[in-house]
Amino acid sequence: MEKSYYKSPIGVLEIICENDALISLKLVKNADKSDNETILIKEIRRQLSEYFSGERKVFNIKINPQGTKFQKLVWKELQKIQYGKTKSYSEIAAAIGNKNAQRAIGSACNKNHILIIVPCHRVISKNGNLGGFEYGINIKEKLLNLENITKDECKSFAPSIDNNSRILILGSMPGVKSLEEQQYYAHPQNRFWQVIGSICNETKLHEFDYDVKLKTLLKNNIALWDTIKTCKREGSLDSDIQNETPNDIKSLLKKYPNIKTICLNGNKSYSAFKKYFPNLLEKYNCFKMPSTSPANARYSLDKLIEEWSIYVKEAINV
Numbered sequence: 001m002e003k004s005y006y007k008s009p010i011g012v013l014e015i016i017c018e019n020d021a022l023i024s025l026k027l028v029k030n031a032d033k034s035d036n037e038t039i040l041i042k043e044i045r046r047q048l049s050e051y052f053s054g055e056r057k058v059f060n061i062k063i064n065p066q067g068t069k070f071q072k073l074v075w076k077e078l079q080k081i082q083y084g085k086t087k088s089y090s091e092i093a094a095a096i097g098n099k100n101a102q103r104a105i106g107s108a109c110n111k112n113h114i115l116i117i118v119p120c121h122r123v124i125s126k127n128g129n130l131g132g133f134e135y136g137i138n139i140k141e142k143l144l145n146l147e148n149i150t151k152d153e154c155k156s157f158a159p160s161i162d163n164n165s166r167i168l169i170l171g172s173m174p175g176v177k178s179l180e181e182q183q184y185y186a187h188p189q190n191r192f193w194q195v196i197g198s199i200c201n202e203t204k205l206h207e208f209d210y211d212v213k214l215k216t217l218l219k220n221n222i223a224l225w226d227t228i229k230t231c232k233r234e235g236s237l238d239s240d241i242q243n244e245t246p247n248d249i250k251s252l253l254k255k256y257p258n259i260k261t262i263c264l265n266g267n268k269s270y271s272a273f274k275k276y277f278p279n280l281l282e283k284y285n286c287f288k289m290p291s292t293s294p295a296n297a298r299y300s301l302d303k304l305i306e307e308w309s310i311y312v313k314e315a316i317n318v
Contacts, residue, residue, distance in 0.1 A: 266291030
């Protein structure tokens with residue numbers, strides 16, 4: 001068993017791991033002298049830091065919660081509550097097939113020893129009240145405020161890139177589905193993965209797991225990011241974007257000098273890039289591409305593949 005601590009904005013978190021899995025993450029008053037820095041604990045620290053800085057919405061950590069069969073059933077259901085969303089005790093009870101178990105649901109939440117990753121803070125009363133919380137309502141309120149449930153606040157995520165990347169594809173701002181999943185082009189009707197799959201001779205790319213999709217692009221020297229870092233937008237339409245701030249694309253290009261070509265996915269990506277980085281338009285091979293969004297009904301899939309192939313194939317085959 002390995003134990004360590006993480007000083008978070010809500011207090012000191014005690015991390016306990018066993019057999020390569022997290023078994024406990026809870027608030028404690030003080031850290032003792034036990035402090036093991038295993039690879040797993042370092043990864044947990046990293047993901048917690050990203051969560052508290054607003055850069056992570058989904059955790060990718062193996063957990064092994066300790067409890068009764070019923071408690072484990074409830075905790076598994078809690079993990080389905082998305083970042084920035086809440087569910088009531090009655091909704092959780094219905095989801096596990098026991099509508100009369102609301103009180104037991106509350107008890108299971110209080111017995112949860114893996115704070116944040118098993119998000120018991122996202123369970124509230126049916127009337128909208130916060131309900132109870134093992135560590136006090138103030139901590140529950142802080143976590144909910146941190147996740148910012150305001151629906152029109154949007155923040156893009158980290159680029160997919162490596163030192164071999166030669167072409168950078170920039171979207172505008174991920175749509176609602178992509179932000180929820182924390183995945184580029186997650187909307188099932190967005191044709192991006194089909195287009196790129198055809199160009200890279202991976203016609204089933206759109207059916208692959210997300211990690212494999214990204215690895216396939218990197219294998220073909222293709223990097224992904226967005227022109228916009230933050231904005232306000234209700235829904236997914238680019239035309240509804242307001243109060244935008246750009247990503248630091250200049251610094252990214254300086255860090256990865258092998259990139260020579262930039263493809264801008266759609267009108268908004270291009271106009272934002274032109275507005276904030278006019279000098280880069282002359283320094284790099286920049287191309288405004290027809291949007292792969294389902295909103296771009298003027299372009300069939302075949303037409304998109306034809307247009308994108310002209311510039312992407314040439315860049316990746318250099």
